[in-house]
Amino acid sequence: MEGARILQSGGVVAIPTETVYGLAADAFNENAIKKVFEVKGRPQDNPLLVHIYKLEQVYDICKDIPKEAERVFEAFWPGSVTLIFNKKECISDTVTAGMKTVAVRFPKSEIARAIIKESGTLLVAPSANLSGKPSTTNAEHCFDDLNGKISCILDGGSCSIGLESTIIDMSTPEPILLRPGAISVEEICNVIPNLIYKKELLSVGNSDIPKAPGMKYRHYAPDVPVTLIEGEYTKTSKWIKENVNKNDVIICFQEFLSEFNDYKYVYSLGSFNKLNIAAQKIFDLLRECDKVENVNHIYIQAPKSSGLGSSINNRLEKASSGDIIHI
Numbered sequence: 573m574e575g576a577r578i579l580q581s582g583g584v585v586a587i588p589t590e591t592v593y594g595l596a597a598d599a600f601n602e603n604a605i606k607k608v609f610e611v612k613g614r615p616q617d618n619p620l621l622v623h624i625y626k627l628e629q630v631y632d633i634c635k636d637i638p639k640e641a642e643r644v645f646e647a648f649w650p651g652s653v654t655l656i657f658n659k660k661e662c663i664s665d666t667v668t669a670g671m672k673t674v675a676v677r678f679p680k681s682e683i684a685r686a687i688i689k690e691s692g693t694l695l696v697a698p699s700a701n702l703s704g705k706p707s708t709t710n711a712e713h714c715f716d717d718l719n720g721k722i723s724c725i726l727d728g729g730s731c732s733i734g735l736e737s738t739i740i741d742m743s744t745p746e747p748i749l750l751r752p753g754a755i756s757v758e759e760i761c762n763v764i765p766n767l768i769y770k771k772e773l774l775s776v777g778n779s780d781i782p783k784a785p786g787m788k789y790r791h792y793a794p795d796v797p798v799t800l801i802e803g804e805y806t807k808t809s810k811w812i813k814e815n816v817n818k819n820d821v822i823i824c825f826q827e828f829l830s831e832f833n834d835y836k837y838v839y840s841l842g843s844f845n846k847l848n849i850a851a852q853k854i855f856d857l858l859r860e861c862d863k864v865e866n867v868n869h870i871y872i873q874a875p876k877s878s879g880l881g882s883s884i885n886n887r888l889e890k891a892s893s894g895d896i897i898h899i
């Protein structure tokens with residue numbers, strides 16, 4: 573496979589996974605890793621996830637793996653939960669941004685696992701978007717951001733989940749949720765009830781949490797400013813109708829589309845009863861809205877904050893840089 577050959581020779585390749593597309597490179601090739609930071613414009617102090625294709629590999633690169641992590645392996649791996657452990661010597665400081673811990677992801681996507689296997693190494697693969705922009709969930713998104721910067725995008729169609737993995741720090745005395753994601757907090761708590769989850773740790777503007785360096789950067793943001801409207805659905809829909817200019821962009825649930833017939837740009841998140849569809853669509857919509865000409869503002873009706881809704885809101889709160897209206 574051409575992609576695997578490029579990875580073996582130190583190149584960078586955009587690859588599909590079940591969550592979002594990844595910008596992959598050989599995790600043991602310093603130059604290749606540096607290229608990933610360069611291509612994305614990613615700050616050097618934002619560490620990368622290491623992708624494995626079989627469970628044993630986590631023991632090759634990590635140490636001090638607690639018993640409760642093994643319960644997570646059993647319940648969710650391969651799958652969209654990323655775990656952080658103390659790293660072994662073989663993982664370089666360039667991957668971990670100088671930290672003693674490394675984040676490991678074992679993707680469910682068979683294409684992703686096949687690419688890792690065929691490349692004959694492990695892969696670092698942050699989301700395949702320019703730093704700060706919405707993540708990429710299909711090959712066209714990758715092309716839009718990375719054309720001219722990388723020589724290969726592997727087209728695996730649209731990502732089935734569309735939201736990044738859930739990240740849990742397992743190197744601390746009690747596991748800590750660092751990023752809500754594809755697998756909901758509730759599902760994780762069924763397996764590790766002692767999971768520490770503090771919303772304030774995860775929200776916008778928390779700049780100095782040493783364990784979660786990536787959180788301090790602007791994320792998932794289109795060029796056009798975003799306002800997030802949180803609250804009960806009928807109330808948020810009413811607020812949008814009463815306050816939003818007819819030329820601005822509205823992203824709302826399918827159930828409310830008919831309220832906005834006289835608006836120019838209205839996009840559907842699917843039904844509020846099927847938040848997995850909203851997860852699949854959200855980054856595509858943010859990117860789509862950015863392309864609408866002469867638009868000044870995007871208003872988004874927030875999903876309810878539980879299950880996958882909390883993870884989607886986490887992304888939208890960041891996309892809005894904290895411009896949130898609670899009704």
Ligand code: AMP
Pocket residue numbers: 618619620621656668671673674675697698699736739750783784785786787
């Ligand atoms: P992405 O850039 O989309 O791949 O997201 C990866 C996230 O994982 C970023 O927010 C990183 O800061 C975070 N991350 C990676 N490695 C570590 C680590 N060792 N400790 C804490 N967070 C990490």
Ligand code: MG
Pocket residue numbers: 698699707
């Ligand atoms: Mg990212």
